[in-house]
Amino acid sequence: MMLAYMDHATAAAAEPETMELATVADAAECAAARDFGGLVSARPAAVVRPASADDVASAIQAAALTAHLTVAARGNGHSVAGQAMADGGLVLDMRAVARRTQMQLVLLSGAAFADVPGGALWEEVLHWAVSNHGLAPASWTDYLRLTVGGTLSNGGVSGQSFRYGPQVSNVAELEVVTGDGQCRVCSPSAHPDLFFAVLGGLGQFGVITRARIPLSxxxxTVKWTRVVYSSFADYAADAEWLVTRPSERAFDYVEGFAFCRNDDPVNGWPSVPIPGGAHFEPSLLPAGAGPVLYCLEVALYQHHHQHPDDVEERVCEMLRPLKYVRGLEFAAEVGYVEFLSRVNRVEEEARRNGSWAAPHPWLNLxxxxxDIAHFDRAVINGMLADGIDGPMLVYPMLKAKWDPNTSVALPEGEIFYLVALLRFCRPSGAGGPAVGELVEQNAAVVDACRRNGYDFKTYFPSYRAQSDWAAHFGSKWARFVDRKARYDPLAILAPGQKIFPRTPSAGARAIV
Ligand SMILES: Cc1cc2nc3c(=O)[nH]c(=O)nc-3n(C[C@H](O)[C@H](O)[C@H](O)COP(=O)(O)OP(=O)(O)OC[C@H]3O[C@@H](n4cnc5c(N)ncnc54)[C@H](O)[C@@H]3O)c2cc1C
Structure with a gap:
């Protein structure tokens, strides 16, 4: 193994065969000191660009020899609260391993899998699997420029989750470098405790260097439909009916979002119509419609062996009983890859108008x-009734599709909603509320959930006090602490989550 010390610019330009260690001269220049959220910054001592799992192990072993160094795996840095940062520690650029590692098709007992590096983008997995093999994973995120290791460390949800499960339910095997610097292969049958610990484990137990993803x-093509509701009760009843139908009579994808009853291009009805150019006719809304409306979004996949008319008939059969506002339905037929890449257009536009580089005070619950109807009245139609300058996702999924052995903390209820406040701030100087106000509003939303006694969890949690982490994990906390002591006894990994302080030697860190 060779360590090359170089400045940031040189390191970025090179693509060598061996691991690199780039010292960080200037925090402002260092991507690893920032993330998509743009709210916090932490300067690492060095950025490591590993070439292999062995290099990841070497970096962790080197950190273990010190009394203070921590190690953060960085996927694509799309966290919003510094979760992939290491203040004064080592940041592993997981994209570097992915750039040097081929994806592999694995056939086992007639089933197909993709062996992919932890730092691969889901977009890369999609293009590789579809173009080379006509195959694809079943479960996605809305946006695919996220890494496999990053989403598996959290959950990975989208409109497919209700039917196919989240991404953490769609993994057959992982190669993981644990906090003691050991490289282990784990699965539901080999080292299952490590396998489930890592899934949704917020990077606390090991660095995912390879994942085996089932393919089908x-x-x-995809028949993609959006319908509009003025009543949240009707919206939620229909959404829950759709996600609890038997698989053979269900859509492949069910999502939805709240929007404002006005013509604001971001928050209002222009955000609804598909395909581009379709017209939203507000006069069709019922007289008593409130300030907030809801858009249910569904999709059914079409395979080449299916007749388009049969697929269309299934779509109609499922839409017919729904109580949406007649006339406010929008439909498009798009290619499968185009459908899964739909958020790329949002990224392009946000990059053009500067909001991609601006801070993103996002909140996911x-x-x-x-409790969702109460939340709608108290929060969506209360403090958020004017919109949030971005999508306000609200859609249900089923707890039965999540394995309770993973580390993910979920509400108690069998059906729960993702509520995602995906704020796109205007660039500084372009008007709009100050970021601080939006962060405070997020805190007020979480506070309202607590005060009202909702059964809820934050997704992509960000806490500072260990007591808050204990409350977040609830009955899973003791196991989480136990797994940490087993797989990362010095608390070297993922310091940006701020759950466990680094210890110079193994010992108890957490109060259970
Ligand atoms: C535009 C956008 C759209 C999004 N859409 C969705 C969505 O539809 N559904 C959804 O579920 N999420 C979504 N997310 C959130 C996303 O899943 C998280 O940001 C997640 O952290 C993945 O981002 P990343 O790969 O850049 O990981 P990072 O932000 O780099 O890392 C996240 C955490 O995982 C750890 N980590 C990273 N790689 C590894 C690894 N190989 N092994 C172990 N730990 C690792 C890091 O240390 C850190 O703690 C979205 C985010 C953005 C910015």
Whole structure:
């Protein structure tokens, strides 16, 4: 193994065969000191560009020899609260391993899998699997420029989750370098405790260097429909009916979002119509419609062996009983890859108008179906009624699709909603509320959930006090602490999550 010390610019330009260690001269220049959230910054001592899992192990072993160094795996840095940072520690650029590692098709007992590096983008997995093999994973995120290791460390949800499970339910095997510098292969049958610890484990137990993802034949086209509701009760009842139908009579994808009853291009009805150029006719809304409306978004895949008319008939059959506002339905037929890449257009536009580089005070919650109507009244139609300058996702998924052995903390209810406040701030100087106000509003939303006694969890949690982490994990906390002591006894890994302080030697760190 060779360590090359170089400045940031040189390191970025080179693509060598061996691991690199780039010292960080200037925090402002260092991507690893920042993330998509743009709210916090932490300067690492060095950025390591590993070429292999062995290099990841070497970096962790080197950190273990010191009394203070921590190690953060960085996927694509799309966290919003510094979760992939290491203040004064080592940041592992997981994209570097991915750039040097080929994806592999693995056939086992007639089933197909993709062996992919932890630092691969889901977009890369999609293009590789579809173009080379006509196959695809079943479970996605809305946006695919996220890494496999990054989303598996959290959950990985989208409109497919209700049917196919989240991404953490769609993994057959992992190669993981644990906090003691050992490289282990784990699965539901080999080292299952490590396998489930790492899934949704916020990077606390090991660095995912390879994941084996099940594949199935990729569909060719997608029948994509959006329908509009003025009543949240109708919206939620229909969404829950759709996600609890038997698989053979269900859509492949069910999502939805709240929007404002006005013509604001970001927050209002222009955000609804598909395909581009379709017209939203507000006069069709019922007289009593409130300030907030809801858009249910569904999709059914079409494979080449299916007749388009049969697929269309299934779509109609599922839409017919829904109580949406007639006339406010929008439909498009798009290619499968185009459908999964739909957020790329949002990225392009946000890069053009400067909001991609501006701070993103995002808040993601899982809220039990029991409390979602109250949340709608108190929060969506209360403090958020004017919109959030970005999508406000609200859609249900099923707890039965999540393995309770993973580290993910979920609400108690069998059906819970993802509520995602995906704020796109205007660039500084372009008007709009100050970022601090939006951060405070997020805190007020979480506070309202607590005060009202909702059954909820934050998704992509960000806490500072260990007591808050204990409350977040609830009945899973003791196991989480136990797994940390087993797999990362010095608390070297993922310091940006701020759960466990680094210890010079193994010992108890957490109060259970
Ligand atoms: C535009 C956008 C859209 C999004 N859409 C969705 C969505 O639809 N659904 C959804 O579920 N999420 C979504 N997310 C959130 C996303 O899943 C998280 O940001 C997640 O952290 C993945 O980002 P990343 O790969 O850049 O990981 P990073 O932000 O780099 O890392 C996240 C955490 O995982 C750890 N980590 C990273 N790589 C590894 C690894 N190989 N092994 C172990 N730990 C690792 C890091 O140390 C850190 O703690 C979205 C985010 C953005 C910015």
């Amino acid at each position: 034949p990729a569909p060719q 899982f809220i039990s179906a029991r």
